[in-house]
Amino acid sequence: MSDDISDIFDAGVVKFINSKAPNIVPNDFIKEYEVDVEKLAKLLGYQVQFEDLPYSGELHEDTIIVNKKNVPTRQRFTIAHELGHAAEHQSEAKRRGGIGRYGLQERFDEITANKFASELLMPVKLVIRSLLKSADDNGYNSQRLTSGEVAQMETGASSMLNVSTEALKYRVENLGIFRKQSDERIH
Ligand SMILES: [Zn+2]
Numbered sequence: 001m002s003d004d005i006s007d008i009f010d011a012g013v014v015k016f017i018n019s020k021a022p023n024i025v026p027n028d029f030i031k032e033y034e035v036d037v038e039k040l041a042k043l044l045g046y047q048v049q050f051e052d053l054p055y056s057g058e059l060h061e062d063t064i065i066v067n068k069k070n071v072p073t074r075q076r077f078t079i080a081h082e083l084g085h086a087a088e089h090q091s092e093a094k095r096r097g098g099i100g101r102y103g104l105q106e107r108f109d110e111i112t113a114n115k116f117a118s119e120l121l122m123p124v125k126l127v128i129r130s131l132l133k134s135a136d137d138n139g140y141n142s143q144r145l146t147s148g149e150v151a152q153m154e155t156g157a158s159s160m161l162n163v164s165t166e167a168l169k170y171r172v173e174n175l176g177i178f179r180k181q182s183d184e185r186i187h
Helices: 011-020 037-043 072-096 103-121 124-137 147-161 165-175 179-186
Strands: 047-051 057-060 063-067
Touching (some): 011 072, 011 103, 037 047, 037 072, 037 103, 072 103, 103 165, 124 147
Parallel strands (some): 047 063
Antiparallel strands (some): 057 063
């Protein structure tokens, strides 16, 4: 993969990576379709520890603690989510100047961290590439897809990206990848 970070990721992710490690290239942490998020976290200066936790994970300064009992796709999402909080804190320090967290702000932070996580683990370019690869592997005509074929492609793509099929479907839906065609062809 010869792309630059900014060829693959959205602006928020690019900004955060560049602020922590400006010389990183996609090859350092992307294997074909899969973002090795644990490796990226380490390249950005974070430690990742797996422990017994009553929840998915947390960020303690430069340490990301992950629930060791969660399935690997969940753990990967947690690491990406905590990196999202780290990115938030970075811009938050300037924006909010130390105003305490409460209710709605906390919800907003969670939504922002989840958005960051899906953009990091499922960048548009890799989602499209893996869907096309999956269509190709199955011998589908990507111009005329049935809903069953789309579901099969989503399953294939999610395993290439090493994310849960649920997360991939949600991302595909949000990006509207099949929306235009779905009117005429899919349903
Ligand atoms: Zn969170």
